Amino acid sequence: MTGFKDHFSGHAALYADCRPSYPPDLAEALAELSPARELALDCGCGSGQLSVLLAKPFDRVEATDASAAQIAQAVPHSKVTYRVAPAEVSGLAEASCDLVVAAQAAHWFDLPRYWAEVARVLKPGGLAALVGYGLLRIDADLDAVVDNFYTDGVGRFWPPERRLVDGGYQEIDFPFREQTPPPIDMTAQWNRAQFLGYIATWSAVKAAEKQGLDPLPAFAAAIAALWPDESQLRAIRWPLLLRTGYNSTG
Numbered sequence: 001m002t003g004f005k006d007h008f009s010g011h012a013a014l015y016a017d018c019r020p021s022y023p024p025d026l027a028e029a030l031a032e033l034s035p036a037r038e039l040a041l042d043c044g045c046g047s048g049q050l051s052v053l054l055a056k057p058f059d060r061v062e063a064t065d066a067s068a069a070q071i072a073q074a075v076p077h078s079k080v081t082y083r084v085a086p087a088e089v090s091g092l093a094e095a096s097c098d099l100v101v102a103a104q105a106a107h108w109f110d111l112p113r114y115w116a117e118v119a120r121v122l123k124p125g126g127l128a129a130l131v132g133y134g135l136l137r138i139d140a141d142l143d144a145v146v147d148n149f150y151t152d153g154v155g156r157f158w159p160p161e162r163r164l165v166d167g168g169y170q171e172i173d174f175p176f177r178e179q180t181p182p183p184i185d186m187t188a189q190w191n192r193a194q195f196l197g198y199i200a201t202w203s204a205v206k207a208a209e210k211q212g213l214d215p216l217p218a219f220a221a222a223i224a225a226l227w228p229d230e231s232q233l234r235a236i237r238w239p240l241l242l243r244t245g246y247n248s249t250g
Contacts, residue, residue, distance in 0.1 A: 018197035020188050020238065022050050022103065026131065029182050031057035033244055034127045036098040041121060043087035043114070044105025048074040050131065055079040058099070064090055088113040090121055097121045103131040106172065107164040115175050122247040128176045129245075130169050133186055133238035136198075141226050142234075149219045154204035157211075162203070169241050176245025186240040192230040196220055 027050070031037055037058045042051045045063035047070055054061045055077045064085040065071050074082045085091050087102060087109045100118045102109070118128050135150060137143055164171055190198075199205065200216060208215050227234065 018194065018201050019046070019049060020133070020186065020198065020236070022053055022131070023184060023186055023240075024053055024056070025184050026050070026186075026240070026242075027053035027057055029184060029242075030054070030099055030101060030127065030129055030244070033129075033179065033181065034058075034099045035123070035125050035246075039097050040099040040101065041090060041092060041097045043090065043100065043102045044108065045074065045082070045103075046070050046105070048077070048080065048082065050101065050103040051075070051080045051082070052077045054099075054101075062090070062092060062097075088117050090117055092121045094120050095123050095126075097126055098123060099127045099129065101129040101131060104133060104165075106130050106132070106169070107161040111172065115173075119175075119247060124247060126247045127244060128174075128247065129181075130172065130174065130241070130243040132165050132169055132241035134165060134168065134241060135238075137237045137239075138234055142223065145219070145222045145226065149199075149215070149222075150204075153215050153219060154202065154208055157204035157207040159203055159207075165241070168239075169243055172243075174243050174245060175248075177248055178243065178245040181242045181244045184240050184242065186238045188236045189233045190236050191233055192223065192227050195227075195234070195236065196223065 038060065040054045040058040040061045042054060042061060042063040045051045045065045048063055051061050051063035052075050061080045063074065063080055063082045064087065066084065066086045068084045071082050071084050083091065087105070100122055122128060136146065199219070205215060
């Protein structure tokens, strides 16, 4: 077992309920780039947000996460097999996968070991993909409150790995023949309670709570002042981070 940094098992059910869904276009784009569609491996799958989307274009999906609590919350699907396993040790056979993807998870991995495992399980010419999403955007006024909370409200509680997401995964050494993926939007229509539920899943918020602090009430009040009707739906947008490349043995 690797030195798994578990920031989410303690609130796996909240994570499953409140994290945004990836757009179906993402799974289709990965399938289009993949040389074949027999088997996809979703590493650090969490509760299966991307796994179930991959099951549409791919014949089979193996979905692994080091957190048993996350796997327990995973969305069932007849074409998806969920297993508790670290990303660095998938348990799959050599050269068995057409696609290996990590969605909003690679920044927690031991990346040199992970890349070695990806290269091992990918077929020659198979596709490796990194997926993530940055800080959400709504409108100028709400964005300012979110930005202040992100940097000043809970900024000191973010794990150091978060900087890789802030940098759009561009700091990560990506050892594959990189391609330029198509632009894809990640959006949701949420009411205020859904939005606040998502914020409550942030690892920095949970870290603050573990230290006896509760940063959410003041933030929620600031949001309510700008979003007074809790039932009103707002368009939420996340900048989608996507890097793709082919196994160099192909």
